[in-house]
Amino acid sequence: MTIEDLDTEAMDAVPTVAGKSDLDIKANQSFPGVVVRKDLVGRVRGNAVVPGYVLEFLLAQYCATDDEKTIDAGIESVRNILAEHYVNRGEAELVKSRIRDRGRHRIIDKVSVVLDDRKDLHTASFSNLGLKGIAIDDGTVKRHQKLLTGGVWCMADLEYTPGVGNTEDRWTIAGVKPIQLGSFDADQFLLSRGHFSTAEWIDLLMQSIGFDPTMLSTRSKLLQLVRLIPFVERNYNLVELGPKGTGKSHIYSEFSPHGILISGGEVTVPKLFVNNSNGKIGLVGFWDVVAFDEFAGQKRVDKGLVDIMKNYMANKTFSRGIETIGAEASMVFVGNTARPVPAMLAHSDLFEVLPEAYHDSAYLDRVHHYLPGWEVEIIRRELFTSGYGFVVDYLAEALRHMRAQDFSDQYASHFDLSEDISTRDRDGVRKTFSGLMKLIYPHRQATVGEIEELLRFAIEGRKRVKDQILRIDQTMDAVKFGYTDRSGVWHDVTTQEEVDYPHYYHRDGRASGPSETNGDAPVAASAVAADLSAATAAPAPRLKTGAVDIPENALGYSYKRLFVPYLEGATKIVIIDPYIRAPHQILNLADLLMDIAASKLDGDIVEVELHTGEANDTVERRLLQMTMLDELRQSISYAGIELRVLFDAGHDRQITTDTGWRILLGRGLDIFQPTGKMDRFDVRKYLQHYKRSKATTITYLREESSG
Template identity: 70%
Template sequence: MTDTVDDTAAEQPRLTVLDTKANTEFPGLVVRKDLVGRVRGNAVVPGYVLEFLLAQYCATDDEATIDAGIESVRNILAQHYVHRGEAELVKSTIRDRGRHRVIDKVAVVLDDKKDIHTAAFSNLGLKAVPIDDRTVKQHPKLLTGGVWCMVDVEYSAGDSHEDRWIIAGLKPIQLGQFDAERYLAARAKFSTEEWIDLLVQTVGFDPERLSPRGKLLQLVRLIPFVERNYNLVELGPKGTGKSHVYSEFSPHGMLISGGEITVPKLFVNNSNNRVGLVGFWDVVAFDEFAGHKRVDKALVDVMKNYMANKTFSRGVETIPAEASMVFIGNTSRPVPTMLAHSDLFEALPESYYDAAYLDRLHCYLPGWEVETIRRELFTDGYGFVVDYLAEALRHLRTQDFSDAYTPDFALSEDISTRDRDGVRKTFSGLMKLIHPHRDATTAEVEELLRFAIEGRKRVKDQILRIDRTMNTVRFGYTNSAGTWHDVATQEELDYPHLYHRTSAPATGGGEEPPAEASPATPAAPEVSGPKLRTGALDIPDNAIGYSYADLFIPHLRGATRIEIIDPYIRAPHQLRNLWELLVEIISAKPVDEIVAVHVITAEEKSQEHWQRAQIVGLSDIKDAVGEGGIELSCDFDSTKHDRRITTDTGWRIHLGRGLDIFQPYTSASRFDIRQRRQDRRRTKECTITYLEA
């Protein structure tokens, strides 16, 4: 749990140590993330636009100033944001006043008949408004689909004016300047865990509700903003926020529907030689990319060339560009089903279901591991004003961190140039995000390197199912001592018997590999037969297939007195863990027997309402399990640190993490299977040791 340093009012968010530190090290550059929802109202504008305004008035931890700032931002939106339904009223206001400032999305085109640039206002509805060339040259993205701006619009009355509407001033809504040295110096004041949590809060999520791997998965979505020419694909269930970052996070990214992709829009329009989106934006993301839709084969060919060579052709001219490309879409079937019958790319349109195209992807982000978005996941803590972080990431795009692992690690010599590029670019992006000051420990570098290798391995392993002519690759690395380390994808660990099909059954089947082909998740304890497990059981991080029923009940069956020592039975999910174990004990014992369970834990002391919740929770559990034949008693003892279960039948089970062996998750539905099945929850790394008297 995050330490608390202030709790001035029950209805106000708790100010954490991280919140205080963020405000101290980045004064005026962080904002409370729940404020966006409070000021948005019915203004359909990106989050970075709202945070630009909030940063002017609410970048503080003083509640009175925040409240006043929120009112100021609301007034600005009320007076200047243009709603489509009120466009005519705003036009009339401009005419009456002669000049008025509006907040709207502005797009510019060249009128070659008049030889001038003209602007169109998305919500105000004005078109063909002259705009001077100098403004267009200062802000070229106006020519590529539009930019949110604050615009001073004037009206010229009378009959003598051909152009009544005049743009007197235009300012894109984005940060004016960025101090890189200050950013790096302040980063050094944070631990790695604190910095990752600050980035996660900046994206809008509560880091306490995400596992370490879950946080990294969220940060991978930011790599395209910090790494040039990075090609990322994310496929997964709907509702996981795949497009959120690309539509709300940065003024340097463009999100377009997959069905709207054309060669002229994306690369170049040969009829007028106008360069498309990749020439102006840092990130071009394609939403709704999956599905059975018709795609222009010529577009795929141009895209393949650009993804491989970072260039595209305009007639006889070859043009370089550095836009990263992100492909996001929904899957329709669970991972085991895809592995058993096809591959993890099965949702892609047929034209993109091509090994040559897929081989240009640097990383496959497994969207099925990302939590479904719901209210509990959102943070009320402080994060960077997103436009500030967007500028920091844009500054870092020019730097190269891809060889930061080489002093201590070396990639497999077997992997191809494209595999190596994919690993190095993902690793470089993660290093820029988490360690921009280049001060990572060897262990931290190794963690990011493994994660980067996994992202590329997921791409390559699925390509091998599609094109069996490609050579298999052993993904891994050696450390400075020359020790080899295999790297496996999470699906490979979860479903080894399904993962190692070289092709889907429908396309000819595949042979199962030898047992040593890849590591697999250690099996849960053997429970069949009279002999019970003894010794240590190491549970890996992020695994599935473990439950209290398998881990504990075989050793607790037959006991009439059980003692559980765990100093961390305080938070709601920890109380639920205890309740679930007691329910399993009830299921395993004869219906007419009573089992006495004594729990020793530590008393919650950080906040009075947390302490009350702990006591009430334990009391409610006692009443509930009493009907099932469990006599529950509890003691508080802050001197106890060991975590173990002992029985009157002679078993002593030492618990490395206590009962808290599962990663936090947020139920997307009251029918979420994880609420009923522990073996579908992801684990935390820990060791359980079984000793028999």
């Protein structure tokens, strides 16, 4: 089984025991004490403006269980802790007064430390409390050096001694404990991973991030996992550009205490690498991941910073005077695109929004993977899960442990990369592949098909980088991206944009497209659409028979083009699909019936007989199915479509007509990726060819007319 096989009727899965799914139950059994219900963060957050991992740290102490009574009691405890100890900036003076009255009090606040060279001591500042210049002992600073690089959320015991010297001297830090996991058992983590199938593990990771896995396609899940690679892979360089609202920066600000998110406009050489005046090492020396938010669109960029960043991204080192220093921090650059993908491809390149100093082939060639943010779903409420996932701090420690491992050669016994691929291209592919393997198969138990799936995805991400560089730098040679299996068969790899917009993608002929002999590359959506569109105008006997393979995640497909030409002229149509049960599946049927209604003459009557299965998992689902189908039957009758529903479907999925056409449906009418709730004017609600497809095959057969 490959990752692409992990889809389907799971869209109809429902919790089985007291609101908990099978996955939730298995997660609690296999990882007791380190999984938590993800909707609890929202319930306890209130007005506490703290990262999610801070709240989950507290929830893990009281709510890491599947017992509802314990959870309710734990939520109350966490709320009390936040009420008593979290410092709300607007109540800072009240908290100070409380500490003065009590003499000592524990607070939750973000603490940062600097070296006061005039006094020759380290001093701490408390972000929300507003205290600065409070002495902190050197031992604490040495144990928690990230206090020196932007600050860390901590539980701190503060003491106040009235009448002592200067204001700063009256405050004493009695103890500081960064909010993060105390210990991590790597062997137990790997052992417990073996209890889950690949599909279950990926879904558990999705729930750990906070998303409902049933709302995401297989490819969408992989795109989300790419965002985690910088945490699990050393010196990994990732770019994600896409529309606003897709959660690009969320992972780097909320997910892990080992990553830091900074504004792209605030980046300086001393802050990022080293301050030559005092020798202080910058962010790359202390954080696993340094992410730059709002990276696109900057007007003023330090050319010296770009140069030192190029060297670091390529060689993992930077210079401090005559000394060369190594670091392991991964670099992530996220920003918003200004135009849709076809417009970028038609007029410039997919890096067009980057500042001019970074829109440079030498810099971009250091990027290991380009994550296409336009494929990531806009964040909506229904995307969030109420299921169980890892306490993010636990998962962050697991990923940090895996940074020391190397999985980059796990494909080598089964596949060989193209000889055309340069060292930098190869590094990008291998590091992305290694990161995905660590995330999904940390126990190293992956099938050849699963390995191939990740290898193709890794190659695609690097190919996206290189193909855009070829547009920027005409002196670079095109590269043939792909691999050979052990039987000697060559496999081309294409990017999704290449499939969706082939004419724009290859407008200058320099993109590294598939070879003519390739048997693996998916058929371009626009080519299939054009073929079927042309067929629409042809008389029924001239319509083509045979199979059409629809690739995963492609654009350009619709019922109007795939089915309606073959249904025109029919007076009776039989649809057999056992999964017209869930609301989105019934809406799919409605779309098809409306297309049929629009294609027939006003005076014609078309009888449509639907054979499907009952939604018998819950009474509520069954009632909703009956209600929606009855409403559809009544509504579509005004357009001359007489719908009859029979609950007797087996497993076959097909459409037959009294004009002699039989259309075999690989996965029924459910050929589109889930979109979640669409806005009122979302174009996908009205034009199906803007929805992304699921991989399937539709076969057209011509039989003798029953008439």
